[in-house]
Amino acid sequence: MPGDDVRAGIRRALAAVEDPELPVSIVDLGMVRGITLSAGAAVVELVPTFLACPAQWLVESDVKQAVTRVPAVSQCDVVWLDGGWSGADVTETGRRALAGVGLAVPAADGTVLCPFCGSHEVGETSPFGSAVCRTAAYCQGCRTPFEVLKVKRTLLRPAQVP
Amino acid sequence: MFAPGPLAAGSAVNDALTGLADDELLIGHVLTSVAGWGPELEINIALSSMGQDEIGHARRLYALVAGADIERMVYERPAIEFRASPLARTCPVEWELLLARQFLYESAADARAAVLAHSDVGELATLVTEMQHEERYHLDFWLTWLRTTAGRSADTRDRVQRALDQMWPLAAASFLPGRAAAVEEGLGLPDGALARARDMWLSQTHAACEELGLRLRDGNPDPQLDRLEEMLGEMRSVYQTAPGRW
Numbered sequence: 337m338p339g340d341d342v343r344a345g346i347r348r349a350l351a352a353v354e355d356p357e358l359p360v361s362i363v364d365l366g367m368v369r370g371i372t373l374s375a376g377a378a379v380v381e382l383v384p385t386f387l388a389c390p391a392q393w394l395v396e397s398d399v400k401q402a403v404t405r406v407p408a409v410s411q412c413d414v415v416w417l418d419g420g421w422s423g424a425d426v427t428e429t430g431r432r433a434l435a436g437v438g439l440a441v442p443a444a445d446g447t448v449l450c451p452f453c454g455s456h457e458v459g460e461t462s463p464f465g466s467a468v469c470r471t472a473a474y475c476q477g478c479r480t481p482f483e484v485l486k487v488k489r490t491l492l493r494p495a496q497v498p
Numbered sequence: 499m500f501a502p503g504p505l506a507a508g509s510a511v512n513d514a515l516t517g518l519a520d521d522e523l524l525i526g527h528v529l530t531s532v533a534g535w536g537p538e539l540e541i542n543i544a545l546s547s548m549g550q551d552e553i554g555h556a557r558r559l560y561a562l563v564a565g566a567d568i569e570r571m572v573y574e575r576p577a578i579e580f581r582a583s584p585l586a587r588t589c590p591v592e593w594e595l596l597l598a599r600q601f602l603y604e605s606a607a608d609a610r611a612a613v614l615a616h617s618d619v620g621e622l623a624t625l626v627t628e629m630q631h632e633e634r635y636h637l638d639f640w641l642t643w644l645r646t647t648a649g650r651s652a653d654t655r656d657r658v659q660r661a662l663d664q665m666w667p668l669a670a671a672s673f674l675p676g677r678a679a680a681v682e683e684g685l686g687l688p689d690g691a692l693a694r695a696r697d698m699w700l701s702q703t704h705a706a707c708e709e710l711g712l713r714l715r716d717g718n719p720d721p722q723l724d725r726l727e728e729m730l731g732e733m734r735s736v737y738q739t740a741p742g743r744w
Contacts, residue, residue: 387628388554418558418621419628463635464544468551472540486635 339373345406346371346378353398356391357467360433362399366425369417376410378403383417386469386486392416423487438482440473450475451482460484510680512563515622516571517581517675519559523572524586524726525603526552527733528596535593541643548636555629562621569744573737577727583672585665589725594647594654598661601644602669602703604637609699610673610692618686641706648710659712667719673699 350371351363362368362382370381380399384392396414403412423441426434431441435451440458442448450458455477462472463486470483529549536542560568585603590596611630617623648658673696675681682691707714737744 386551386554387558387625387632388551390550418625419631420624462540462544463639464540464547466543468547468554 342373342406342408343371346373346380346403346409349402349406350380350399353395353402356394356398358434358439359437360430362395364427364430364433366421366427366430367395369420373409376408378406378409378412379415380412381415381417383419383421385421387419388468390468423485426485434485438480439470440482440484442484442487446487448473448484450477450480452480453478458482509684510675510677511619511684513581513677514675514681515559515563517583519556519563519571520580520582521586521603521607522552522559523556524582524729525600526550526554526556527729528589529600531732532590532596535596537593544639548639551632551636555632558625558629562625573734574741577730580726580730582726584668584719584724585672587724587726587729588665588668589729590661592661594657594661595664597640597644597647598658598665599669600636601640602662602665603672604633604640605703605706606669606673606699607633608637609695609702613687613691613695614685616687616691619684622685645710648712655711658710662707662712663715663717664720664723666714667717668723670700670716671719 347363350368351361353362354360355362355365355367358365365385367382367385368380369383370379372379380403382392382395382399396416399414400412403409424444426441434441438451440448440451447456448458449456453475455475457476458473459476460471461474461481465472465483465486469486471486472481473484474481526549529545529552531549533542533546533549536545556572557568560571564571585599585606588595588599590599608630611626611633614626615623615630617626644658648655674692678692679689681687682689704714
């Protein structure tokens with residue numbers, strides 16, 4: 337099987353791997369950063385949404401299982417990168433899927449809309465939600481609590497150049 | 499001694515990063531242990547979430563210094579080989595002590611990270627930057643609750659002051675690794691960068707406390723506050739029922 341076909345097969349396989357806690361694929365969540373292939377051995381680079389994400393090991397297992405089912409792939413290793421994920425990495429498909437379960441993803445400028453009614457009248461009720469990657473919020477428009485995928489907190493002062 | 503990580507074992511840099519990892523592990527252990535103390539129910543969720551973050555950070559830092567040997571670093575390494583700072587070796591047993599310890603720890607970690615993020619060891623710079631973004635939530639939390647608790651009544655402010663009196667001498671001794679110059683050289687940082695970050699942290703921390711009517715008073719660190727061995731015993735109690743077979 338030509339290498340391009342194998343890579344396409346790996347991409348399709350990864351698109352079918354869902355985050356264990358969310359009904360969205362790891363590709364739409366923006367977690368897949370690289371795929372390399374050499375003589376039937378694949379290496380998939382992933383980035384966690386939060387460094388302490390407890391689901392990483394399950395994701396890794398699911399990825400290995402899915403990728404090694406692709407014809408002509410005999411082995412799959414996963415490399416976790418230390419950071420670099422942001423809400424901007426979530427695709428439109430991912431945003432819609434997350435909104436469907438009441439989880440908002442902030443826009444690039446930090447704007448959050450209620451995932452249920454689309455209202456701007458929302459506020460953070462706690463920076464710590466039901467998982468390390470979520471904050472808790474409330475919509476005044478439809479009076480419904482919801483969660484927000486946690487983005488990196490803007491530093492209050494710029495990092496010092498030593 | 500350990501499976502080789504990307505950094506040379508026994509070097510000043512390896513010791514310093516092991517210390518940072520040990521600190522995050524112990525801080526995370528305490529936070530997850532005390533989830534339930536919060537003066538509001540939501541606080542307990544925050545405590546466990548922050549604890550989980552810290553343990554995740556420890557795992558990543560251990561990977562830098564020990565490669566794949568993370569579990570051994572946590573569960574089998576002799577206590578004498580831990581490089582944790584005096585502040586992280588404490589096990590605060592009341593809310594105000596926890597507040598004082600965490601505020602001092604997180605503010606120092608933030609100031610130190612601002613320097614380490616410029617290291618020419620790319621893996622460390624990336625990791626520290628990510629950790630700093632995540633820990634910004636923690637620092638905001640502890641500063642908010644320090645302010646809230648100190649402002650609740652004269653009695654609560656006195657309790658916070660007594661907690662700071664215990665924790666500050668330890669914090670003041672915790673900022674710099676033992677061989678700062680060698681760490682700076684090993685990480686590609688300018689000479690004196692860590693000392694300058696410490697000076698900035700000192701002035702900002704004094705100012706933050708003064709705003710709340712609190713003072714950071716010099717004193718002698720109390721050696722009784724070092725609870726490392728006790729904490730490791732708790733952490734390892736289940737593991738040790740069948741060592742090496744988990």
